[in-house]
Amino acid sequence: MRKILTIIGARPQFIKASVVSRAFSETNNINEIILHTGQHFDANMSEIFFDQLRIPRPNYLLDIHGGTHGQMTGRMLSAIEEVLLTERPDCVVVYGDTNSTLAGALAAAKLHIPVAHIEAGLRSFNMQMPEEINRILTDRVSNILFCPTVSATENLKKEGYPFIAANGLTQHIELVGDVMQDAAILFANKAVRPDDFAVETDFILTTLHRAENTDSPARLKNIIDALNRAHHEIAPVVLPLHPRTRKLIEQQGIELKVHTIDPVGYLEMLWLLNHSSLVLTDSGGVQKEAFFFGKACVTMRDQTEWVELIEVGANTLVGAESQRILHAVADNLNRVVIDEQKLYGGGKAAQRIANIIQNF
Ligand code: UD1
Ligand code: UDP
Numbered sequence: 125m126r127k128i129l130t131i132i133g134a135r136p137q138f139i140k141a142s143v144v145s146r147a148f149s150e151t152n153n154i155n156e157i158i159l160h161t162g163q164h165f166d167a168n169m170s171e172i173f174f175d176q177l178r179i180p181r182p183n184y185l186l187d188i189h190g191g192t193h194g195q196m197t198g199r200m201l202s203a204i205e206e207v208l209l210t211e212r213p214d215c216v217v218v219y220g221d222t223n224s225t226l227a228g229a230l231a232a233a234k235l236h237i238p239v240a241h242i243e244a245g246l247r248s249f250n251m252q253m254p255e256e257i258n259r260i261l262t263d264r265v266s267n268i269l270f271c272p273t274v275s276a277t278e279n280l281k282k283e284g285y286p287f288i289a290a291n292g293l294t295q296h297i298e299l300v301g302d303v304m305q306d307a308a309i310l311f312a313n314k315a316v317r318p319d320d321f322a323v324e325t326d327f328i329l330t331t332l333h334r335a336e337n338t339d340s341p342a343r344l345k346n347i348i349d350a351l352n353r354a355h356h357e358i359a360p361v362v363l364p365l366h367p368r369t370r371k372l373i374e375q376q377g378i379e380l381k382v383h384t385i386d387p388v389g390y391l392e393m394l395w396l397l398n399h400s401s402l403v404l405t406d407s408g409g410v411q412k413e414a415f416f417f418g419k420a421c422v423t424m425r426d427q428t429e430w431v432e433l434i435e436v437g438a439n440t441l442v443g444a445e446s447q448r449i450l451h452a453v454a455d456n457l458n459r460v461v462i463d464e465q466k467l468y469g470g471g472k473a474a475q476r477i478a479n480i481i482q483n484f
Contacts, residue, residue, distance in 0.1 A: 125153050127213045128215050129157045129159060129215070133222060134164045134222045138174065138179060139304065140304060141219060142173070144477055144478065145179055146474065150475075156180070157211060158180060159184040186200065186203045200227030201231050204227055212237075213237060215267075218239060220408075221259035223258065229261070233265035233266075239266040240268040240477075244280065263280065265289065265290055271297060273302070301470065301472060303473045321385070327400055328358070328453060328457070332369050333366035336426075343444035350446040350453075351404075354382075354404075359402075362382070365387065397419065402422065402458070404422045405422075420439075421438060425441060433467075
């Protein structure tokens with residue numbers, strides 16, 4: 125029996141872990157222990173995903189959130205280390221590029237415990253993003269680099285990977301596909317309409333939370349201005365509002381005149397994706413989910429890690445300039461996109477990951 129310790133803490137990680145956790149439980153020789161750092165803690169940012177996606181309850185819930193990046197990451201590092209010393213797992217699994225990811229990977233590497241990084245190799249080449257720092261450092265200390273795309277494997281090779289990991293073993297680069305596609309396929313037929321959702325058709329599904337947009341008053345104002353105008357002039361804008369963005373909009377007294385709702389569960393999100401006419405976002409995961417549901421995506425960022433979506437013309441990068449956002453929204457409304465090349469592995473990533481980990 126192999127003891128695997130999974131470290132999660134933020135919304136997208138619960139969704140990713142749901143499919144991998146299932147794949148682990150289908151093997152006969154993996155015993156998974158789940159640690160939730162507490163980074164996301166509102167019921168609709170955390171608990172709802174455990175309920176809807178039937179993720180086993182965390183064995184450890186650390187309740188660490190808020191503060192500066194250093195405070196959050198430092199507190200996690202120290203608390204995770206304690207758990208690792210008690211559990212002594214054969215391998216630690218981390219997802220993506222949040223502070224929980226980096227704290228988990230670093231705590232394990234310093235104890236010479238093998239680290240498996242799911243979503244390795246992604247790069248925006250913008251070192252000002254907290255996510256870019258987290259993913260580069262996590263890749264460097266990991267043993268198994270599970271890449272979702274060909275371009276992620278190429279990024280690693282260009283940077284000189286594989287290196288020797290902290291436990292003295294050579295790193296493995298594994299192209300497995302994207303676990304978010306597994307989740308979208310697995311749960312698509314369980315999608316549910318959000319309660320009291322009044323908008324009927326032709327809406328623009330929008331999400332907005334990235335620090336590069338929300339923490340810059342000028343970018344945030346430009347984006348909200350574009351959303352207000354798109355809602356008035358093009359089609360209803362439906363915005364499940366991330367708590368970070370809600371706080372900053374309130375603090376700055378910006379007027380938001382779109383159809384705002386609280387963050388929704390994953391099954392409601394799948395319904396919204398499926399019924400939207402366009403996706404407008406700065407999220408990493410939502411860019412791909414638009415594609416999985418055949419919708420064009422307009423991305424309010426200056427770079428994306430999911431470069432293949434730009435190459436096939438499914439996604440348009442517009443930054444945070446109002447006029448560019450509005451033009452792209454008008455041009456892409458109701459445009460259908462098709463995944464001709466199975467860019468994200470076709471829904472078998474979790475199974476591949478479980479097979480590799482059980483034989484590692
Ligand atoms: C984090 C990740 C980001 C990821 C996002 C997914 C980092 C550095 N950033 O950003 O890469 O895209 O999660 O959603 O790890 N808050 C609440 N309730 C919650 C969760 C957050 O009120 O349930 C508040 C926090 O108190 C904080 C703000 O939202 O004030 C930001 O939360 P934080 O976890 O620091 O970063 P995210 O913006 O969520
Ligand atoms: N999501 C959700 N409810 C929402 C908004 C997003 O379930 O109200 C899901 C979305 O479908 C995707 C994931 O959360 O699977 C993306 O997370 P987020 O945008 O917070 O983070 P990112 O992917 O940018 O790191």
